[in-house]
Amino acid sequence: MLDYHVHSTFSPDGEMTMEEACRQAVSLELKEIAVTDHMDIDLPDNEKAFQIKDMNQYISELERIREDFKGRLKVKKGIEIGLQDWTLEMAADLTVKYPFDFVIASVHLVNGEDPYFRTYFHTRDKIKSYTDYYHTILDLLKDYDNFNVLGHLDYFRRYSPYEYKPQDYRIGLDLTEAILRLLVQKGKGIELNTAGFRHSSNQPHPHPEVLKWFRELGGEIVTIGSDAHNAAFIGYEYKRAVECLKYAGFDYVAAFSEMKPEFIRI
Ligand SMILES: [Zn+2]
Ligand SMILES: [Zn+2]
Secondary structure, X not given: OEXXXXXXXXXXXXXOOHHHHHHHHHHOOOOEEEEEEEEEOOOOOOOOOOOOOOHHHHHHHHHHHHHHOOOOOEEEEEEEEXXXXXXXXXXXXXXXXXXXXXXXXXXOOEOOEOOOOHXXXXXXXXXXXXXXXXXXXXXXXXXXXXXXXXXXXXXXXXXXXXXOOHHHHHOOHHHHHHXXXXXXXXOOEEEEEHHHHHOOOOOOXXXXXHHHHHHHOOOOOEEEEOOEXXXXXXXXXXXXXXXXXXXXXXXXXXXXXXXXXEEEEO
């Protein structure tokens, strides 16, 4: 199996080195991982900005690790780019300038507010907490193409103070559908992020029904990622992830080299 969403100590909140991540992946008999550290382009004086400080060092460390693990584990050079409306051009430039295998486009901020800092929910009721986030994704993706998959479609839900109900994936349904259609139209994919299983919902990001819609709308590219920030979560619940994907109508996952997908049977 593969884990296509892993954070190392190159992310400010990463708690394992790339080497530790790879050793854990080998011990779990994973075939492949993509290290996808945070790159949220932001104001230079924003101390909360999640950024790789030295991109050249990041790439060269990934290349070194890839050589070290050759024959035992495939290691892909990934990145999780956090999008905002005024950083799209910089984000695109970055993906061209550096030789990435795989780019996750993620939305962590809605008008500069991260749901992680719970104030996001102070001014939004449950429905608006969904629709504002989905609106932001939709607006950003209309103007952005330099990525392979959309990260954790319902990220904000991790931090929501509102009680989770099984039908919540239907909130903002028209917006979700528009996002899925846009991804299909652009030939892009979506990730199944297993960090959602850690939430009280016990569902991945996004809900398996949403993955099923994506498939029905013609979506072909899907990756599985744990969003692990420490070794304990590498490959987290990937067997359940595979079951969800099969339920959604997929019989393969995507892996990427130099931004091009190949499909691996599950
Ligand atoms: Zn993220
Ligand atoms: Zn992440």
